[in-house]
Structures are given as C-alpha cells and as structure tokens.
Amino acid sequence: MSGGVDSAVAAARAVDAGLDVVGVHLALSTGPGGAGGAAGGRGRHGCCTPEDARDARRAADALGIPFYVWDLAERFAAEVVDDFVAEYAAGRTPNPCLRCNERIKFAAVLDRALALGFDAVVTGHHARLAGGVLRRSADPAKDQSYVLAVLRPEQLAHAMFPLGDSTKAEVRAEAARRGLAVATKPDSHDICFIADGDTRAFLAGRLGERPGDIVDAETGEVVGGHDGSFGFTVGQRRGLRIGRPAADGRPRYVLDIAPVGNTITVGPGELLAVTEVVGVRPVWTAGAPPAERFDCVVQLRAHGLVSPAAVEVGVGGVVARLREPQRGVAAGQAIVLYAGDVVLGSATIEGTGR
C-alpha cells in the first residue's frame, strides 16, 4: 500500500473478496529524506514519505486490516537504484518500475510473504490476471501490463491485480464511495527515488559530471557539448543545448549514446525510425514462447511505441521485425509482446536495426 488510491482500493476489494488481508507499506528510500533514513523523512515527494505511509495506514484503518511498514530500502538500493544508475552509465534507458516489480514487489516482498504464510501479493496495478494469463487493463490509458510483463509464471501464480477490470475513474469513484481519504490524491508520475524529478542531476550526483561531445550523425561535426552521456535517452529532442540549428533547419534528436567514447550522436527524426528490435533475457508469462516464429503486437516503451511485428525466438533472445517503423526505441527498455491484450512475454531491448 503505497498511500495512493489504487492500492487502497485493491486492498478494499481483496477484503471484500473474503481474503485475510494485511496491509504492507514499503520503505524504499535510504536517503535522509526517505522513510528508511535516520531522519525519518521530511518534505519529500514521490513514494514512501511519512505522509504516504500515513495515507496508507489510514486506508488500512478504514478497511480494518493490520498494517505494517517493511523496510526494503537496502534491497531496493541494490536491485533497483544501482541498476538504474549502471544502465544509464552504460548508455541504456532503464525502467525502474519494471525492475521493482521483478525484484522487489514480486520477489523480496513475495518471498517474505510466502514465508510468513500468506498466499499472494495484491497490488493496485492496472492489469488483468486470471488463470496465469496477464492482460492489459480495461483502462487503456492506465494500463500497466508493460511493467508487469517481466514477471515469471511462478511470480504471477502468487500475484493478484483486483483493479484490472476497472478504469481509473471507476477506482477513484469507488474510493470516494468507500470513504477512503486518498480518493482525490493525485497520481504519482515521478521516479519515486528521485525526489525533485531531475533525473539528470540525480545521475550526475551518482556518476559525476563527464563532459563530452554532441556529434551530428550526417556531417560528423561536433555540434555541441554535454555534461555526461548518461543524461540522455534515444529519441530525446529537448535539452540538447545545441547552439546552431541544423543546416536544413529541422529538429535533431538523440540517435545514439556511446558511453565509452562519451559521445551523443544527434540527427533528424527519420534516422530514429527502426524496423528491427533485438531483445535479450526473455521472460514468457506461460513459461515458454508460443512458437519459434509468430506474429504479435509489440510495445517498446511504458507508454506508446506499439506496432504489429513478426517475432523470431532464438537462443537467449528474440528478434522482432516491426510492421510499422518506430522512433525512439531505447536499449534497456522492455519489448513486451502481446497477442491482442494478452501478454505473451517480454525481453530487454539490446539493439535495434533499420
């Protein structure tokens, strides 16, 4: 229970289903502002502030269930935050929410819960899960199946997502009807461990400033400088701080990040378009791929970049040939494979081709 409206309503529905429910709030931050910090947290937004813990506790009170705070700050730092920093340092664009689901919520928390005699971890994620089949939410705008597609069958077997059939508006209305104070609490959008939302500053703090060049893909010219290649993601247009406009006057985008040479390559939007995506470390929600070759729909970012594709499963990875070219496909993100709204599996994007 994060202290938000979704997990509160998910808990309420679990209680209504007659389950024996215990509310757990995760303390994930070790920083001085976070709940796991010695100072006990002050004026920090994002998750796991004392304010969020209080909101979660009050929701649990309203539902009449026990409530505990579990300190997973060390595991979170090691498995999510360090991974996030390392991925950016390697020129990739990680998704920490996905990693948190994989390693914390449905691993550390689930293992502990199972050991304590519980059967499942219930969360407020917007996705449908029945009979081991993971599907998109009934609310396409809030669908979170992308960040859950990394779960293995044995994790899904102990997961429950009671909100999958509802829209966010319905969840809010239900929270209000149930008298839950979090009914009108705004959605959280930020990365929970970056208090001010400034990812580049957070990474600079962890990795140090590493000035380098920004190079034009077409001319090979140095067109600008940067403070660290980790501050960029493929497809990014804003914040490049290139003094001179391109000769043709068209906007330029980040095409490639080369952490070894510490170079950012920029170019026109059409050079961003990719038709082939290579994914590694595949996870299949059914335990195995549906076939060696199959047609499906792939999603390449948490929000958007959806295309029909022909997928070929190889040793340790997948190759997807996109029917519709996509711009802004970044290594480190997940490629999630769907048959209609059913999640078949996912892999980590390693490379792209045109």
Added chain:
Amino acid sequence: MTYLDHAATTPILPEVAAAVTAEQRHLGNPSSPHAAGRQARRRVEESRERLAAALRADPFEVIFTAGGTEADNLAVKGIYWARRSADPHRNRILASPVEHHAVLDTVRWLADHQGARADWLPVDAVGRVAPDALRAALVADPGSVALVTVMWANNEIGTVQPVTELAAIAREYGVPFHTDAVQAVGALPVDFAASGTDALSLSGHKLGGPLGCGALLLRREVACTPVLHGGGQERDIRSGTLNAPALVGLAVAVERAVAAQPASAVRLSALRDRLVAGVRTRVPEAVLNGDPVHRLPGNAHLTFPGCAGDALLLLLDAAGIECSTGAACATGVVRPSHVLLAVGADDRTARSALRFSLGWSSTEADVAAVCEIIGPAVQRARKAGAADGPPG
C-alpha cells in the same frame, strides 16, 4: 488479547481512571486565586505531596511535566544550560549509550547545536555502566562536566544500572546526576533521597497512570534553565497550566504502584522467568538479552537468531499477542536497536529481537499464550528471514 507491552504503555488502573474522571468534572485553573482555582490548586498540591512521599522526595522537588520525554529534555537541557552559563568551560555531558531516545537525542542535539561535548560511557555486554568507568571519565577534568545522565533501568533490555553508586561518584566530583527512571518507578524500589541522584524523570502511563503526565524530581540546589517559558507554574522552571486531572491520576498511580512494588516484583519476575524458560524450551537458540540478575522484573527481551523481529511481531500480532520490536522511525520502519548495537550486537542481530514486558495486568495465561505460538512463529519468521537475505 495478550498484552505484553507494558514497557510501551500500561493499562490504566481502575482507581486512577476514577480519580481522573472525578477531577475532570471540577472547574478551576490551579493558578487562579479565586475559590475554584484554590480548590484545584489544593488537589494538585495534595497530589504533589502524595507523589513526593511515595518516592521519598520533598514536595518542592516535584516538577510536573507532560511526560517522561519532557522531564528528560528539561533535566538534560536545563542542567546543561544552567551549568554551562555559569562556567563556559563546563560543556561535557557524560551519558550512557543505552539511554532512551528522549535522553540520547537530547544529548546529541546539545552536542550538534549547543556546544556540548557528548562523552559516551562504556557499557558491558549486558548494558551496565561500571562505576569505575564513570570515575575514569570524571577524574581527569571534573570541572568540565555539566552533568552525568544514566538511566535507572533500560526500557529495551531491562538492565538495571548501579544508579546509587554512580550518583555517589558524580557527587564526589560535584557534578549533577540525572537518571531517567521512567521504567524503574513502580517496578523497583525508588527512593529519591537515598539514591543520591539530583534529577529523576518519571512518566505516568508506564505505571498504570494517565498518558500525558510525568514529573522531574529535581533537588533544590540544582540550577535548571527552563525549556518551556510562560507562566512559570512549576518553580519557574516549567510553564503551562497545571493539568489537574492527569496529575491527580499520576499521584494515585505512583502511590499504588510503589505500594504494590515489593509484591508485584516477586510476582512478575516469577512470571517473567516462566515466560523466558517456556520460550527457550521451544526455541533453544533464543538468547535473553540484558543483565540476568540486575533486571526489571517484567522484562523479557529475547533475540531470535535468523528471524526478523518485525516478521515475528506480525505473526504474534495475528495470534493476538502484543509485544514490541523496539524503536521505529516516524514512518513505522523498525530500526536496529541502538541498545543492542551498544552492547555489541551486529546489525542483523539488533533487528532480530522481541521484547515482552509484563505489568500489573499480566497473568499466567499470557505466558501460556506466548509459549503456545512462539515455536511455529519462529519457524515461519526464520523462513522470512532467509527470504530477507542478500539479493540472490
């Protein structure tokens, strides 16, 4: 329900609840000179005298506060400020590292913001301060010490300090001695006059009294700068309208607890020993922390190797048994106990402890309830502890 968390708070004694309720019906600010005020004042002063008599203090030495934390803050800050302003050289505070946070954090704050130097006295493996250690800390430059503060009995592991000996040494060197006796009053014989201490903190709700009241016993001759300024109701050292209902209840509670103390110490220590023996029969690896001899009668503080304390607490809570893991931060995260760390435990061990604390309402049935559940609970918590291990 099995309530074994008396060190956190005790059920209010029925006669205390009656006294508080009766007083709440009376009108009058004890500081008002009119009839209603005088009557309220009379009841407060009678309560002060009763409390003082029970603890062998002079009524003038009783400064009512809003609880143990306030009494500790007032003693440590107030005596430090007064002594240091009299002589700027006097800036050292000698304290045990196993103090309650009300003292520990106050000392740290004075060190961080008020020019104090915190000297942490060494403790042995059961958390006791050796009198020689205090002497060693004082002897070199006693003139630089503002005060010594060592708790009478530890709230977590139950260890009782040799307070009388420590206070005598401090007095030898002319240094005021404060003791946080929040856990001791009602549990152990506490005689303020005979103890030789200069300041002693106590709290109402730890001994069957109301919440939100306590007292600092402070010898006349010890200067103490106020923390709360205002009407100067308590010897000009503490301000705030006197909380007559709570203070009337506090006096009744202290009187009752002190009168019952010899018998309840015998009863509770026997009950506590059966609890510890019962747990260790079922969980032979369980370790009793704290001094086995110099110990609060109602305290059973045990480490369960391989278990996370908060996992055990959850399982016992689900079985209707209420106990404690120690300190938690504002959000509710269980912190490794600073007391266990101070007596040499590692971080993991310091998170694997449970405190059962018995009090006036505890019975044989409570002990039986713990013994029934502890074996399976530890087995499960151990599995959860393995799940908590390093990422793999």
